[in-house]
Amino acid sequence: MSPTQPFINIRHAKKNYGDLEVLKDISLQVEKGQIVAIIGPSGSGKSTLLRAINDLDSLTEGEVWLEGMQVNKKLPTRQYEKHINKLRQEIGMVFQHFNLFPHLTVRENITLAPKMLKGLSNANANKLAQEQLERVGLGDRIDYYPSQLSGGQKQRVAIARALAMKPKVMLFDEATSSLDPELVEEVNLVMKQLAKENMTMIIVTHEMAFAQSVCDKVLFMDQGVVVEEGLPEIIFKTPQHERTKSFLANHLNGRF
Amino acid sequence: MDIDLMLRVYPYFLEATLITIQLAVLTVVLGLICGALGAAARLSGNKYIRFLGATYVSVIRGTPALIQLFILYYGGSQVGINLDAFEAGVIGLGFNIGAYMTETIRGAIIAVDKGQVEASRTLGMSKSQTLIKVVLPQAARLMIRPLGVNINAQIKATALVSAISVVELTYTAQRYIGSTYKPFEMFFLAGVIYLALIYVTSLLISWFDRKAQIK
């Protein structure tokens, strides 16, 4: 593919649930190392767009490309499964509710996929788990079960689990929304650290201050369309559209 | 109450209890196999297999177990399937409890949080890897108690095979009533033994459930 090809390229994404149009012709380009925030009211389609990137929700129409490879390529079922499983290894995802495997220890949570998919030996997998945990500041929790961790710790383990696959991009869907306020910062710090390491990230968030401080680009979505997109200082300080203005005003008042 | 009589006959009842236990164990094993296959069919991606699973469950649960036993035992010999009463009892009751276990197992599998599957698939794990490593270990823990309920129901349901003359506990009680004319004592004795079986099984299930749960 040509060197000018964007790292992630979403082209004319449309998603319908029956008659409901959740995404109406959305296009988005993300460059390598870029950090993009997606903001917008509840139900605007943020999660759907994010989940289309690894085809967790399939688009009705449109294309998703990662590094010149089409993610949602039309293939016979079996071939598609192989194709998407391979691609998903390169796309880390972090969920609002962590989704750690409760029956496995922190170590096992992290090593499960690398062992199964990359054939890592026990020794190498353990080393990998230790490294990734240290990266999120939880080196001493390797033999804990998820139930023995706080929400913030769980989310950091979930990030470490995703990072252990050495992804090229990380997707965050409201990673801090279900955390007690005092636990939000520890997760934000980890994300800021990743930003420093030039990880490509797409972040759906309700935290405007965080979006403003770490992101290179902000997308404001409403009712399945991108109303406005641009540099954080522009979107947050001088939004052009009424809908963006009123959304941000509501958020500054703390109600959403 | 004729305690003396009960003390005289109870060894014979205990012998019959061994048959009841055999029936319970064999039907539960067969039921678990049917239940696992039934649940797999009910959750299959193929709609014909799903239909097969759903039909199995609704036919078995929609008819009396006694009728199923009669069809298998009496109806079977009519079409050349000659099972002895014990075999017919094991197969009939095994398939019967299997339908209930199908629903128990299926219920446990679908009760596993959808986010678990998403997290696993997002890491690149295939459907079958996700099922084996993520879903089933959690579903297994969820199904212990409800399967325990099925198992206890099955211990009581073994009494049905007395109707096709398998010499188990209930049949033995009936036989002794024929010679002693003491129905209360004989059924009371049988009832106490069933109660003891259920009690012990419940304790075992609770113990196993506690052991198996995630810390």
Ligand SMILES: Nc1ncnc2c1ncn2[C@@H]1O[C@H](COP(=O)(O)OP(=O)(O)OP(=O)(O)O)[C@@H](O)[C@H]1O
């Ligand atoms: N599986 C589904 N079936 C039907 N409708 C759905 C489904 N998933 C999402 N939707 C609808 O799609 C719309 C967009 O949902 P989405 O989850 O993408 O919104 P969101 O912007 O992430 O909202 P939130 O901030 O609440 O997470 C909503 O109206 C939602 O009700």
Ligand SMILES: [Mg+2]
């Ligand atoms: Mg959402």
